[in-house]
Amino acid sequence: MEKFQTLNGVAAPMPLVNIDTDMIIPKMFLKSIKRTGFGANLFDEMRFNRDGTEIADFVLNKPQYRNAEILVAGDNFGCGSSREHAPWAIADFGIKCVISTSFADIFYNNCFKNGILPIVLPQDQVDVLMEDAEKGSNARMTVDLEAQKITTSDGQEITFDVDAHKKHCLLEGLDDIGLTLAKKASIDTFEASMQQERPWV
Amino acid sequence: MTAPKTLYDKIWDAHVAHEAEDGTTLLYIDRHLVHEVTSAQAFEGLRMTNRTVHAPDKTIAVPDHNVPTTLDRADPATMTEESRIQVGALDTNAKEFGIHYYPVSDVRQGIVHIVGPEQGWTLPGMTVVCGDSHTATHGAFGALAHGIGTSEVEHVLATQTLIQRKGKNMKVEITGKLKPGVTAKDITMAVIGETGTGGGTGYVIEYTGEAIRDLSMEGRMTVCNMAIEGGARAGLIAPDETTYAYVKGRPHAPKGEQWDAALAWWKTLFTDEDAVFDKVVTLKGEDISPVVTWGTSPEDVLPITGVVPAPESFEGGKVDAVKRSIAYMGLEVGQKLTDIEIDTVFIGSCTNGRIEDLRAAAEVLKGKKIKEGMRAMIVPGSGLVRAQAEEEGLAQIFKDAGFEWRMAGCSMCLAMNPDQLAENERCASTSNRNFEGRQGYKGRTHLVSPGMAAAAAITGRLTDVRDLM
Numbered sequence: 001m002e003k004f005q006t007l008n009g010v011a012a013p014m015p016l017v018n019i020d021t022d023m024i025i026p027k028m029f030l031k032s033i034k035r036t037g038f039g040a041n042l043f044d045e046m047r048f049n050r051d052g053t054e055i056a057d058f059v060l061n062k063p064q065y066r067n068a069e070i071l072v073a074g075d076n077f078g079c080g081s082s083r084e085h086a087p088w089a090i091a092d093f094g095i096k097c098v099i100s101t102s103f104a105d106i107f108y109n110n111c112f113k114n115g116i117l118p119i120v121l122p123q124d125q126v127d128v129l130m131e132d133a134e135k136g137s138n139a140r141m142t143v144d145l146e147a148q149k150i151t152t153s154d155g156q157e158i159t160f161d162v163d164a165h166k167k168h169c170l171l172e173g174l175d176d177i178g179l180t181l182a183k184k185a186s187i188d189t190f191e192a193s194m195q196q197e198r199p200w201v
Numbered sequence: 202m203t204a205p206k207t208l209y210d211k212i213w214d215a216h217v218a219h220e221a222e223d224g225t226t227l228l229y230i231d232r233h234l235v236h237e238v239t240s241a242q243a244f245e246g247l248r249m250t251n252r253t254v255h256a257p258d259k260t261i262a263v264p265d266h267n268v269p270t271t272l273d274r275a276d277p278a279t280m281t282e283e284s285r286i287q288v289g290a291l292d293t294n295a296k297e298f299g300i301h302y303y304p305v306s307d308v309r310q311g312i313v314h315i316v317g318p319e320q321g322w323t324l325p326g327m328t329v330v331c332g333d334s335h336t337a338t339h340g341a342f343g344a345l346a347h348g349i350g351t352s353e354v355e356h357v358l359a360t361q362t363l364i365q366r367k368g369k370n371m372k373v374e375i376t377g378k379l380k381p382g383v384t385a386k387d388i389t390m391a392v393i394g395e396t397g398t399g400g401g402t403g404y405v406i407e408y409t410g411e412a413i414r415d416l417s418m419e420g421r422m423t424v425c426n427m428a429i430e431g432g433a434r435a436g437l438i439a440p441d442e443t444t445y446a447y448v449k450g451r452p453h454a455p456k457g458e459q460w461d462a463a464l465a466w467w468k469t470l471f472t473d474e475d476a477v478f479d480k481v482v483t484l485k486g487e488d489i490s491p492v493v494t495w496g497t498s499p500e501d502v503l504p505i506t507g508v509v510p511a512p513e514s515f516e517g518g519k520v521d522a523v524k525r526s527i528a529y530m531g532l533e534v535g536q537k538l539t540d541i542e543i544d545t546v547f548i549g550s551c552t553n554g555r556i557e558d559l560r561a562a563a564e565v566l567k568g569k570k571i572k573e574g575m576r577a578m579i580v581p582g583s584g585l586v587r588a589q590a591e592e593e594g595l596a597q598i599f600k601d602a603g604f605e606w607r608m609a610g611c612s613m614c615l616a617m618n619p620d621q622l623a624e625n626e627r628c629a630s631t632s633n634r635n636f637e638g639r640q641g642y643k644g645r646t647h648l649v650s651p652g653m654a655a656a657a658a659i660t661g662r663l664t665d666v667r668d669l670m
Contacts, residue, residue, distance in 0.1 A: 016525070017518035018398055018498050022636040027617045031267070031283035033241035033290050035351075045638045050624075074518045076399040079432065080636060081615075082334040082348035083239065102399055105434045106334060106348050113352035163366065165225045176352070177252070180360045183219050183227060187255075187362055190218035190229055200455035200463045201231050201259075201327065 002115035003173035007096055007143045009069030011133035012059050017074035021107065024078065024086040038085055039092030060093075064136035070143065072126065072133045073100045077118075078107025087114045097143050099150070101126050112166045113176065117145060119160045128156065145171055205473035207370045208439050209405045212345040212470070216328050218362050227362040231327040232344075234313045235262040235300070235354070237291040238617070239332030243355035244294040253298070255361040260300040261322055264288045265312045266617045268305050270580050270607035275306065284618065298358075311583025311609035314338040314551040318422065319583055321451025325440035325467040330357055335551045335633065337428040341421035342448070343440035343470050345405070348429065368434065369479040371404035372472075375412035377486040382667040384491075384561065385420035386553060386631070386650035388412065389427040391489045394502030396482060401433030404480060407472060408438050412486035418447040419557035426552045427633050430499040439471045491666055493538055494635045494648040496526035501635070505653070505665045509536045529637055530645050531625065538663050541647070545628040546577040546658040547640070548651050549607075550614035553631035554582025556589050558651040563595040565655035565669055571603040572661035578605040578620070580612040604658070616640045629657035 029041040047058050054061045060068060071090070077100040078086060087110045090098070098111065099119045111118045121129070132139055132152040139153035145167060150158045169176065180187075194201060206214070219227040233256075240262070247253065254260055267284040268274065277285060288305065295302035303310045309320065314335055317323045329339045329346035332354040339346035349363065357363055373392055393400075406428050413424065421438045428436030445464060448454045455463045490504035501523075503510070509532045512523040527534065532541065548554075548562050559581065571577050579599050581587035587609055590596050596606050613620040614632035622628055622644025631654050635646040647663060656664040 015518060015521070017522045018500075020498075020634075020636045022634070022639050026638050026642075027615050030238050030617065031281075031287050033245070033287055035242050045642065050642065074522075076402070076432070079398050080334065080634060082332055082336075082350055084242075084332075084350035084352060087350075102402055104399075104432060105402055106350060110350035110352065113350060163225075164223055165221070165364075176364060177250070177356050177359050180227060180356065180362060180364065184360075186219040187227065187229070187360060191361075194229070198326075198463070198466065200324070200459040 001173045004170045011070035012065040012068035013133035014073045020080035021086045025089040038089035042089040042093045071098045075101045079104040082106045205476040207472045207476045228365045232329045233260045234331035237264045238266045241290040246355045252359045257299045263303040268610040270610045308584040312551045315582035321454035334429045338426040340425035340436040347434040371480040372478040374410040374483045384650040385423035389424045393431045398500045399432045401431040405435045406433045419555040541663045547613040547630040549580030550632040552633040562651040562655040563598045566602040571658040577658045580607040
């Protein structure tokens with residue numbers, strides 16, 4: 001997995017609440033058996049007309065946000081399905097950090113597996129960042145994972161919380177499965193005891 | 202004496218294979234269900250790293266999302282090239298890695314969350330995961346069950362564990378009795394209407410109370426299925442005699458001495474008196490009406506007797522979201538919900554594709570015809586549900602009424618197969634999500650119970666099922 005350490009980039013504002021996984025990547029694009037190539041259809045129905053032309057007033061179609069690497073979004077971002085195609089599409093588009101007041105649980109976890117940092121902040125701080133994002137491409141934010149700190153374009157600093165284990169994996173780009181297999185002895189011991197206690201499983 | 206525990210605490214504690222000092226836990230997984238859309242990349246990941254499936258005996262696969270539901274589906278031409286590849290990949294992966302498999306041609310094939318319980322794979326006290334958010338369904342058995350992403354699917358395949366932090370405990374109590382015409386679907390939607398789609402985020406919900414106890418296993422699965430729509434990863438209902446009676450005799454349920462041992466353990470799976478919940482929501486069963494969604498979020502729930510609400514009656518970011526929803530849905534503020542005309546009815550899905558749901562629809566449809574021009578389909582949740590409905594004479598009632606009687610699959614719930622809404626078509630649907638575009642590009646979805654869907658098919662508009670009873 002790609003490491004996430006420090007990011008300096010343009011933030012796109014998407015204040016809509018309850019942005020769901022069907023909006024992020026509609027189901028007709030879930031038929032690929034690969035993990036790549038989903039960025040072209042990120043936010044497909046909000047971003048494109050039926051004939052494939054762009055919807056001009058959608059935020060990521062605006063010239064100043066076409067290369068956005070950060071998304072500042074409304075509450076409950078990523079609700080709905082467990083489809084990892086949603087973070088795959090976000091990462092493939094080039095967005096590496098999403099900031100909101102809350103995320104749906106499965107989506108939140110999926111982000112960390114794909115080098116994306118989801119940041120949860122209180123409403124007043126998201127409001128500050130939303131306002132900063134609305135300034136366009138001259139206003140670049142900095143997200144420093146090690147220091148757990150966001151710096152706005154005018155130098156305002158906001159700190160954030162992140163689970164220590166998830167932070168470690170993201171900073172180092174670590175493969176979860178490798179880490180778990182290192183604990184295989186514990187899993188084997190557990191399985192052996194289960195075979196005694198709950199053999200019907 | 203140990204501290205009192207919730208049901209969630211007990212199941213969690215029984216599955217901790219490893220716990221780090223910071224609380225990061227390797228949770229052992231008893232059953233891993235797999236379908237075609239979220240697994241191909243995970244199996245490919247195993248191949249690329251020379252890893253194997255740790256416990257193929259605990260891994261069960263069935264194609265459901267993509268499969269056509271038309272009667273001619275044995276013909277490969279009924280699927281798009283991409284769908285054929287995706288289902289074909291599952292065929293190959295199941296064979297190569299030696300996991301249990303129900304191919305499309307098997308009568309037991311169906312929606313993964315209907316097949317699991319039906320075959321006795323899902324048992325009380327288990328941990329169950331699947332690369333699908335509606336895995337919450339299995340919580341009806343008192344199993345800790347939730348959806349995971351594809352990277353986690355790969356992790357479970359390789360290690361039979363998940364890296365987890367424990368969630369918080371939430372209790373949703375439904376007291377008293379339900380009124381006639383009110384179903385499990387109305388309960389679960391009414392709860393989301395109360396808590397919002399983010400209200401359960403970070404929690405595992407335990408549903409309790411007389412109205413929940415009175416539900417059949419089918420009804421309990423409907424309730425837990427939509428826990429995820431309330432933001433909770435998992436919903437739970439403590440096992441009881443209803444659960445044991447459902448499980449007993451299923452192909453993969455324990456038998457003989459093992460049954461006795463299992464039953465003894467299952468009987469310890471309840472929330473201790475004095476156990477503490479971090480959040481409690483209580484609804485009175487008799488206060489719940491048949492409900493319907495008017496907007497594009499499952500929290501946009503109102504009794505069928507209501508009207509389309511004004512955006513200004515909401516707060517914060519929801520005001521703009523409601524404006525957007527009302528425009529998308531083509532509705533007017535103040536419009537009576539029973540005046541909303543529909544052109545499509547879909548009865549099925551992992552929420553409402555079980556035999557009891559079909560019986561409820563048949564009861565309303567018996568001897569009646571659907572409105573002229575209405576497109577109405579019933580998609581049973583599994584081949585076995587379909588067979589049972591035919592045996593009970595329900596299929597004939599549906600066909601006589603003018604419904605299409607389909608083969609099993611996810612179908613128009615997420616419209617990955619050809620069963621889709623066209624632009625601006627409006628559907629009364631027994632599924633679980635009314636998101637923009639969910640059932641087809643620019644399609645409009647109103648979530649309802651099976652009886653309400655059947656009633657709408659007859660009248661051509663959203664209808665209070667109690668008027669037809």
